[in-house]
Amino acid sequence: MSAPLIFITGATGFIGSATAVEALKAGYRLxxxxxxKSDKLESILSDHGERVEFVTIPDLAQEAALRGKLDGVDYILHLASPLAQGTDKEAFFGPAVNGTLAVLREAAKVPSIKKVVVTSSIASLIPLIGVPSGGVIREDNDWDFTVDPTADFVDPHNLAATPMTLYRASKLLANNATWNFWKTEKPQYSLVTLHPSFVFGHNPVQSSAEEVQAGSNGILWGSIMGGVPVAGITGVHVQDVAQAHIKALDPKIKDASKYLISGPPTTWKEISRIVHTAYPNVGAKITEQAEGASLPVDTTKAESELGIHWQPWEKIVRSVMDQQLGFLKT
Structure with missing residues (x-):
């Protein structure tokens, strides 16, 4: 009897590639x-060639492009997210919402599919105006998560902040659309959403030191080496996120489950101590005077139901530093 088949999107990215490796380790076919075509991803997965197949989908937001691609699939891990930059809100909102809905709708036409796991973000659990005073981020808050997609999200006084605002809005819109689909269409499969905070760790698909700037690892590396941390530091190790996706496929994980995936709380002061103890001679400019701490989160549900034991910050920091320093040496 062949192993269950997972259809996965976003596997050429940081989290997706780590999740693909974890799925293969767990015995699934992909x-x-x-x-x-991605030579880098094919190389990473080359040891599992007989259990891996690739299908080309130029535009995930087009349902027609998915037709026939899900035949025989048991599970879907939807990790693809928009790569938009700048201030074009349609470049953020269109792929985020339409791409997710296309996957959900096409999956509803395939009787073999038992569960769909959608990778969202902690951003979809936080109102666009921010965490309410005294609030703690968790999966079941009754806060206002609505977003007006016709609103003007451009801050003329701080254009640099606009892409993050649009990103947060896109995650809220996509998550709202995901659960509205589930309520109205009542698909035959179970639906689970995962909501990671900033994800850090060894990036399987990174090929050069410069590429760190394109992802979340750039926030940690840049803050450590530049000495000017970006606000707070709420994060999780990529391995914990990858494992959460595989654990979510367990039949014991119920339909309509949502999980906040975020590691232990920390401060930039603690990260400074880790860096200067482990890497005293690399020129890191961060100091123990650096301000900023983790957002208030409650990850009890992920810990108890998914059985996740969060990687410590020392491992998170070391995995990013070791990869970057390795690139710089070569």
Missing amino acids: RIGIRK
């Missing part, structure tokens, strides 16, 4: 949806 059908990977890609926009274009």
Whole structure:
């Protein structure tokens, strides 16, 4: 009897590639949806060639592009997210919402699919105006998560902040659309959403030191080496996120489950101590005077139901530093 088949999107990215590796380690077969051929991903997964197949889907937001690609699939891990930058809100909102809905709708036409796991973000558990005073981020808050997609999200006084605002709005819109689909369409499969905070750790698909700037690892590396941390520091190790996706496929995880995936609380002061103890001679400019701490989160549900034991910050910091320093040496 062949192993269960997972259809996965976003596997050419940081979290997706780590999740693909974790799925193969767990014994699953993979059908990977890609926009274009990825030699890097094929190399990473080369040891599992007989259990991996690739299908080209140029535009995930087009349901027709998915037709036939889900035949025989048991589970879906939807990790693809928009790569938009700048201030074009449609470049954020369109792929985030339409891409997710296309996957959910097409999956509803395939009787073999038992569960769909959608990778969202901690941003979809936080109102666009921020965490209410005294609030703690968790999966079941009754806060106002509505977003007006016609609103003007551009801050003329701080254009640099606009892409993050649009990103947060896109995550809220996509998550709202996901659960509205589930309520109205009542698909035959179970639906689970995962909500990671900033994800850090060894990036399987990173090929050079410069590429760190394109992802979340750039926040940690840049803050450590530049000495000017970006606000607070709420994060989780990529391995915990990858494992959460596989654990979510367990039949014991019920339909309509949502999980906040975020590691232990920390401060930039603590990270400074870790860096200067482990890497005293690399020129890190962060100091123990650096301000900023983790957002208030409650991850009890992920810990108790998914059985996750969070990687400590020392491991998170070391995995990012070791990869970057390794690139710089070569």
